[in-house]
Amino acid sequence: MKVLFSFLAVILLILVATMGAFITNLHYVFGIIIPYLAFAMFVGGFIYRVVKWGRSPVPFRIPTTIGQQKSLPWIKQNKIENPTSAFGVIVRMAMEVLFFRSLFRNTKTELREGQNGPELSYGSAKWLWLGSLFFHWSFLIIIIRHLRFFLEPIPFAVQILESVDGMLQIGLPAIYLTDVFILVAVTYLFLRRIIVPQVKYISLPADFFPLFMIMSIAISGVLMRYFYKVDLVAVKQLAIGLATFQPVLPTGIGPMFFIHIFLVSILFAYFPMSKLMHMGGIFMSPTRNMISNNRMVRHINPWNHEVEVHTYEQYEDEYREKMKKAGIPVEKE
Amino acid sequence: MAPKVKLPKPGELAKIEFKTPATDWMDTPVEFKPGTFCWGSKEKDLLTLGLPNPRQWSPADEDWKVPEGWETTILEGMAERLSKYRSFKIFMDICVRCGACADKCHFYIATGDPKNMPVLRAELIRSVYKKYFTKSGKFLGRLAGARELDMDVLKEWWSYFFQCTECRRCSVFCPYGIDQAEVTIIGRELLNLVGLNIDWISGPVANCYMKGNHLGLEPHAIAGNIESMVDDIEDITGIRVNPTFNRKGAEILFITPSGDLLGEPGIQTCMGYLMLFHELGLDYTWSTYASEGGNFGFFTSNDMAKRLNYKIYAEAKRLGVKYIIGGECGHMWRVLNQYMDTWHGPADFLEVPVSPITGTVFENARSTKMIHISEFTADLIKHNKLNLDPTRNDHLKVTFHDSCNPSRGMGLLDEPREIIKAVCNNFYEMPENTIREKTFCCGAGSGLNASENMEQRMRGGFPRANAVKYVQEKHGVNMLANICAVDRAHFPALMDYWNPGVGVTGVTELLANALVMKGEKERTTNLRFEDLPGKGGNE
Numbered sequence: 051m052k053v054l055f056s057f058l059a060v061i062l063l064i065l066v067a068t069m070g071a072f073i074t075n076l077h078y079v080f081g082i083i084i085p086y087l088a089f090a091m092f093v094g095g096f097i098y099r100v101v102k103w104g105r106s107p108v109p110f111r112i113p114t115t116i117g118q119q120k121s122l123p124w125i126k127q128n129k130i131e132n133p134t135s136a137f138g139v140i141v142r143m144a145m146e147v148l149f150f151r152s153l154f155r156n157t158k159t160e161l162r163e164g165q166n167g168p169e170l171s172y173g174s175a176k177w178l179w180l181g182s183l184f185f186h187w188s189f190l191i192i193i194i195r196h197l198r199f200f201l202e203p204i205p206f207a208v209q210i211l212e213s214v215d216g217m218l219q220i221g222l223p224a225i226y227l228t229d230v231f232i233l234v235a236v237t238y239l240f241l242r243r244i245i246v247p248q249v250k251y252i253s254l255p256a257d258f259f260p261l262f263m264i265m266s267i268a269i270s271g272v273l274m275r276y277f278y279k280v281d282l283v284a285v286k287q288l289a290i291g292l293a294t295f296q297p298v299l300p301t302g303i304g305p306m307f308f309i310h311i312f313l314v315s316i317l318f319a320y321f322p323m324s325k326l327m328h329m330g331g332i333f334m335s336p337t338r339n340m341i342s343n344n345r346m347v348r349h350i351n352p353w354n355h356e357v358e359v360h361t362y363e364q365y366e367d368e369y370r371e372k373m374k375k376a377g378i379p380v381e382k383e
Numbered sequence: 384m385a386p387k388v389k390l391p392k393p394g395e396l397a398k399i400e401f402k403t404p405a406t407d408w409m410d411t412p413v414e415f416k417p418g419t420f421c422w423g424s425k426e427k428d429l430l431t432l433g434l435p436n437p438r439q440w441s442p443a444d445e446d447w448k449v450p451e452g453w454e455t456t457i458l459e460g461m462a463e464r465l466s467k468y469r470s471f472k473i474f475m476d477i478c479v480r481c482g483a484c485a486d487k488c489h490f491y492i493a494t495g496d497p498k499n500m501p502v503l504r505a506e507l508i509r510s511v512y513k514k515y516f517t518k519s520g521k522f523l524g525r526l527a528g529a530r531e532l533d534m535d536v537l538k539e540w541w542s543y544f545f546q547c548t549e550c551r552r553c554s555v556f557c558p559y560g561i562d563q564a565e566v567t568i569i570g571r572e573l574l575n576l577v578g579l580n581i582d583w584i585s586g587p588v589a590n591c592y593m594k595g596n597h598l599g600l601e602p603h604a605i606a607g608n609i610e611s612m613v614d615d616i617e618d619i620t621g622i623r624v625n626p627t628f629n630r631k632g633a634e635i636l637f638i639t640p641s642g643d644l645l646g647e648p649g650i651q652t653c654m655g656y657l658m659l660f661h662e663l664g665l666d667y668t669w670s671t672y673a674s675e676g677g678n679f680g681f682f683t684s685n686d687m688a689k690r691l692n693y694k695i696y697a698e699a700k701r702l703g704v705k706y707i708i709g710g711e712c713g714h715m716w717r718v719l720n721q722y723m724d725t726w727h728g729p730a731d732f733l734e735v736p737v738s739p740i741t742g743t744v745f746e747n748a749r750s751t752k753m754i755h756i757s758e759f760t761a762d763l764i765k766h767n768k769l770n771l772d773p774t775r776n777d778h779l780k781v782t783f784h785d786s787c788n789p790s791r792g793m794g795l796l797d798e799p800r801e802i803i804k805a806v807c808n809n810f811y812e813m814p815e816n817t818i819r820e821k822t823f824c825c826g827a828g829s830g831l832n833a834s835e836n837m838e839q840r841m842r843g844g845f846p847r848a849n850a851v852k853y854v855q856e857k858h859g860v861n862m863l864a865n866i867c868a869v870d871r872a873h874f875p876a877l878m879d880y881w882n883p884g885v886g887v888t889g890v891t892e893l894l895a896n897a898l899v900m901k902g903e904k905e906r907t908t909n910l911r912f913e914d915l916p917g918k919g920g921n922e
Contacts, residue, residue, distance in 0.1 A: 055526065099476070106469040109685075112721055112792075114554045114562060116820040119794030121747045121758050124765060125801070131820070132794040146558070152483075153558045157816055159486035161399060166856060168397035170492065170849045172816035178483060182558075249482040251403040251497050252506065254528040256519075257480050323519050328559055331477030336470045337560035342794065345751040348724045353467055357686050358433065359693040360592050362701055365672050368593075369602050376603035378628045378671060 053244060056258035060266055067312035071305035080308045081288060082297045088315035095322025100330050111349040114337040134343045143339055147332060150186075153179040178242070185235035188228040189264075191215060192271075195226070199289035221276075229272055236265050260326060263317045270310040280304030388418040390837050393881055397845070401495045408503060409510070409530055413539040415442055418838035421545060421831065423447075424585035429578060431589040432687070436578025442541065447534075453577045454532050458515055460576045464569050465516065471569050474561045475512045478502060484553035484563070489824050490546050493842035501553035501563040504543050508570050511536065541579050544570040548828035548843065549682070549714070550787035555820055567829075572684040580683060584830035587679045591691050595674040596641035602628075602671035608644045609669070612654045619912070621904030624661035626669055629702065633668035634739065636699050639710025639756075640677040642868030643889075649871045651910040652711060652889030659760065659891065662769070662900045663740055667708070673698035676715040677868060681722075682830040689726045692718060695753075696727045706736040707753040711889050713828060713867035716755060717792030724751045741766040755789075756891060757798040757866060764805045770899040773808050775909070778916040779862040780809040781893070782854045784847065784874075785822035786867035796820070799866050799890050806897035811858040817850035825865075827873035840873065841880050848881035855882050862886045864893060 070080035117128025129138045130145065145151035158175035161168060195212050198204045216224035240261045243253045274280050284300035285307055291298040321327070333339065341347075366373065366380055373380050404411050420442055429437035440448045450456070465472050485500040486492060497503050506528070513520030513529035520529030530536065547567040554562035574580065587597035594601055600608065606628055617623045627633065637660070643653040660667055673694040680687035699707055709719060724730070733752035736745040743762045748754045763769050783803055789795040796819050803810050817823050826843025833840075854860040863874055863885055874887040896909045908914055 103469055103473055103476075106466055106472050108469045109467060110722055110725055112470065112562070112565065114551055114560055114791055115794035116555050116791070117794060118796045119747070121745075121795070121798060122743070122762055122765070125761075125797045128794070146560075150558055152556055152560065153481075155556055155821075156483050157487075157556075159492055161397075161401075161492070167393070167852075168849065169853075170846055172814070178481065182481075246482070247403045248401070248485050248497060248500065249480075251408065252480045252482060252485075252500065252502050254480065255526050256528055323517075325477060325479045328477040328479055331473050332559045334469065334473055335477075335560040336473075337554050337562045337565075344720045344724065344793075345748040345753070346746070348728045348750050351725050354726065357690045357693070359690050359697075362672050362694075362697060365595065369671075372601060372603045373629075373671070376606045376628075378602050378606060379630065 052253060052255045053258050056255045056262055059255075059259060060262040063263075063313060063316055064266060064309065067309040068305070070312060071308035077303075077308065078299055080312055081299055081303070082292065084315045085292060085311055086297075088319040092318040092321055095319075096327075096330060099322050099327055100334070103331070103334055107352045108336050108340070109351040109353060111340050111342075111344050112336050113340045113342045115342055119342070132342050134341060134346065136341060139339060139341055143333070146338055150179055150183055153182060177238075181235050181238045181242075184231045185239060188232035188235065191228045192226075192232065195228070199286050200293040202286075202290060223275060229268065229275075232268050233265070233272070236261060236268065240265070256325060260317070260320070260324065263313060263320070267310065267313045267317060270306060270313060274304070274306040274310055278304065278306040280307040388835075388838070390418065390841065390880075393841075396493075396838070396841060399493060399495045403497050408497060408506075409525070411498075412535060413498075413542045415542065417443070419836055420542065420839070421581035421583050421833045421836045424578070424580035424582050428582075428585040428589035429580075432585070432592055434578065434580075434585070434683075434687075435576055438578065440578075442538075447538070447579065449534075449537070449577045449579070453537070456576050457532060457537070457573050460573045461512065461516070464572065465512075468565075468569065470562070470565045474505065474566055475509050475516075477559055478505060478509065478561055480506075481558065483556050483558065484561075487553050487556045488563075489548075489550070489552070489826060489843050489846045493826075493845040498539070498543050499546060501547075501561075504547060505561070505563055505566045507536070507539055507543055508566060537574075537577075537579070540570055541574055544574065545581055545831065546839065546843075548787070548824045548826070548831060550824035550828060551791040552787065552821065552824065555791065568681075568685075571682060575684050575687075581830065581833070583833035584679050584682045587830075588683055588687060588691065591675050591679065595670075595672050595694065596644075597675055597677060597679055598641045598645055600641060600644060600674065605644060605669070605671045605674055608650075609653070609657070612650055612657060615910070615912075616654055616658055619906060619908055619910060620658070620900055622658075622661070622900055622902060624657045626657055626660075628669050628671055630668035631702050633666050633702060634705050635665060635667040636673070636702060636704040636707045637667050637669055637710070638673055638676045638695060638707060640712040640715055640868035641675050642677070642712075642872055643710060644674075646872070647911070648875070648886075648888055648892060649868055651892040651895075652871065654910050655889065655891035655893075655895030656710060656756070658895045658898060658900065662898060663763070665739065668702060668704070670698045670702070676709050676712045676719075678715060678718045679830055681714060681718050688718060688722065692723055692726055695719075695723065696730055699730070700732050705734045706748075707733070708736075708756055708759055709753055710756050711866035711868065711891060713786035713788045713869055715788075716795065717788035719751065719753055720793045723753070738762055740768050755795060755798070757795060757802060760891070760894060761798040761801040764802060771806055771894075771897045772899050773806050773897050774917075775897050775906070775915055776807045776893055777809070779807060779893075780811065780858055780860045781807045781862045781864050781888075782811050782813055782851060782860045783818070783890075784813075784825070784851075784863055784865045784870060785819055786865060786870060787822060787824050787828060789866060790820050790822050794820075795866075799864075802890050802894055803864055806894045809858075811854045811860055813850040813854050817846065823847040823850065825867070825870050825873050826877065828869055832869055832873050837876070841877065844873070844877040845881065848877050851878070851885055852882045855885055860885065862888055864888050864890050866890050
């Protein structure tokens with residue numbers, strides 16, 4: 051049901067896109083107005099969310115320490131997973147953001163009946179890590195590749211990336227590795243959501259929707275590149291027009307382009323109001339981005355309000371006689 | 384109170400169904416099965432503490448007697464906490480439900496209940512957040528994973544936030560570091576706004592607030608308990624140690640969880656402290672006012688934790704000590720490490736801790752001025768300041784349980800191991816995925832060490848016990864060492880249940896057994912009055 055709903059929502063969007071693609075009068079809306087709106091919603095929404103997070107303070111320094119603390123000089127500190135320096139935190143965050151360090155730790159718990167009763171074991175489970183890594187990196191490289199539409203001349207770095215990505219040179223135009231990877235990875239991420247019972251149980255429509263969206267975007271992109279070709283010169287003209295805020299609408303681009311760009315626009319607009327904001331959130335996660343120097347440097351809580359306490363005087367007033375009898379010194383005899 | 388519930392046999396408890404229910408989790412009502420939940424907080428304790436909605440109630444009843452308009456209280460409470468804690472806001476927003484945390488939780492592993500997967504436990508509150516605090520939830524409702532706050536939801540929160548021990552194991556595996564402990568802490572704060580706590584937390588908190596410690600020991604009782612330990616030490620070693628209480632001008636204030644003052648094997652750990660400090664000639668004092676290292680307020684609300692924690696610095700200041708040493712305890716050290724200085728610092732009336740024996744300056748505690756007994760002792764051992772005879776522990780095959788909070792809220796991992804290796808000849812680690820930063824909770828942390836929820840405790844401790852069983856079978860391990868008072872209170876029952884034959888000890892007890900004190904008589908028994916290997920009649 052959850053899957054179906056998200057699937058139908060995406061199908062509906064594709065239908066809308068197709069309509070836009072085949073009605074020439076709508077090309078200005080689908081090629082220029084909607085992308086601008088989506089971009090504005092993305093940037094504005096992203097900033098809004100990050101600012102909203104930033105407005106809530108971090109009252110306590112609560113890093114999750116995943117290694118030995120700094121204490122005695124001869125005990126080896128884990129300077130990355132229990133960092134006491136800003137550099138350590140930067141390395142820790144880089145490992146998380148670039149290589150998904152925590153996901154790499156993943157294990158799979160299994161319960162079996164051993165000779166002497168139940169046995170729990172914790173096997174290695176790297177598929178989720180691998181799938182996510184391929185998915186995210188492919189996504190990033192694909193986005194960078196797309197810069198060739200927006201920039202003239204095409205930056206050298208983008209050209210290099212493109213030629214590496216297309217190094218297999220199967221067919222013409224060359225097949226990009228990342229196109230294959232992202233489709234395989236997104237399919238894997240989808241399949242585990244419907245096959246692994248626990249993951250299926252926790253999944254919401256909001257988990258399937260982005261997967262279907264990204265899948266459709268990738269497929270429409272692949273179709274456009276290899277099967278329903280579009281006029282690339284015209285696409286670039288449009289893209290540069292968008293980027294320089296002097297939008298032009300060349301004719302004869304080809305319908306598949308409008309489907310592709312509409313789906314991309316929807317994903318961008320949807321991004322800030324969805325779980326996809328983990329992209330921004332990970333940088334602000336207090337269990338990962340704080341220096342673990344709690345006992346060395348005092349952390350200030352901006353709302354550290356006064357609380358009611360039970361003072362020593364109150365305590366002694368209640369127990370003075372008992373304390374004296376037990377030979378415990380008191381302030382007031 | 385309901386009649387006593389029979390605890391199922393280990394074989395039955397280990398039959399765990401990992402099947403997900405046929406109904407969606409939002410449509411699966413919460414069950415209150417006797418033996419799996421704790422009693423509700425008592426009226427008198429909430430009155431003592433001035434906490435909301437004091438009344439007699441039972442979670443087994445249909446009517447929980449929450450005040451009129453409780454929904455507003457909870458939602459306003461959520462709004463306030465969203466504006467006060469970035470952690471809460473971010474953790475509500477960015478979970479992608481990848482499920483990496485699911486089988487990392489001891490309660491999920493041992494119950495198979497999907498709502499015990501950290502992701503879903505957080506979703507219990509996230510769904511309400513979405514409904515009332517996000518546009519998508521407001522408009523799309525259930526499609527966006529949002530739902531209304533009603534009494535069933537509140538009961539579900541209570542059930543599952545008191546089935547989380549705030550151990551942070553899930554946050555090690557979460558790609559964004561989402562920490563269910565943080566979500567549970569805030570969830571429990573919200574529940575407390577309408578008077579929903581458990582007796583095993585609010586009782587100790589009320590005790591601690593008025594009498595200085597969770598057990599409610601009054602000053603003369605503390606002195607009396609320690610006095611009888613002093614007698615035992617004299618019987619065993621021939622040496623009479625002289626602890627002092629509330630002594631002004633001492634160099635060091637020593638604070639340990641009150642669990643060490645009552646009941647085995649806590650008292651043997653406490654005897655260990657007394658013997659070690661005597662042997663060193665340490666100028667230290669106990670306090671009857673700040674007689675609790677632990678902080679069950681931390682399981683109630685941030686304010687309550689702060690109200691209890693106040694006594695530590697206040698007493699250090701009153702007594703004029705130079706610094707503080709803290710005993711073996713789990714959550715105590717998360718509070719001391721990550722909260723105390725922020726609440727009640729700067730402790731500028733204290734000095735940076737320096738070991739009077741080795742001269743080591745504890746730079747790592749230069750702001751809080753409070754060090755862990757294991758840091759202090761490991762330093763002594765490194766500098767050969769203790770005369771140790773590890774053969775006295777030769778009858779023991781020891782493994783070490785890392786407590787959740789010192790591991791994942793501090794990183795105290797190698798210090799206790801250095802001590803154990805110096806005082807025992809037979810030390811074996813449990814499997815890699817169950818120790819150090821990946822350690823499993825004992826199953827009774829965060830105030831869940833009651834007796835009415837024994838079945839749940841035995842479940843929660845199952846992954847830990849199973850790892851102990853592995854080394855028991857492989858190496859013949861017969862002693863589970865730890866640095867936590869809740870461990871010492873809970874593990875004996877857990878070991879008897881899952882791994883009969885494995886004892887439980889504090890690290891300082893092991894140390895004290897191996898410690899050759901100046902002028903001691905030849906020891907024939909250990910601190911439990913059991914014959915020492917080769918010294919008694921049984922060998």
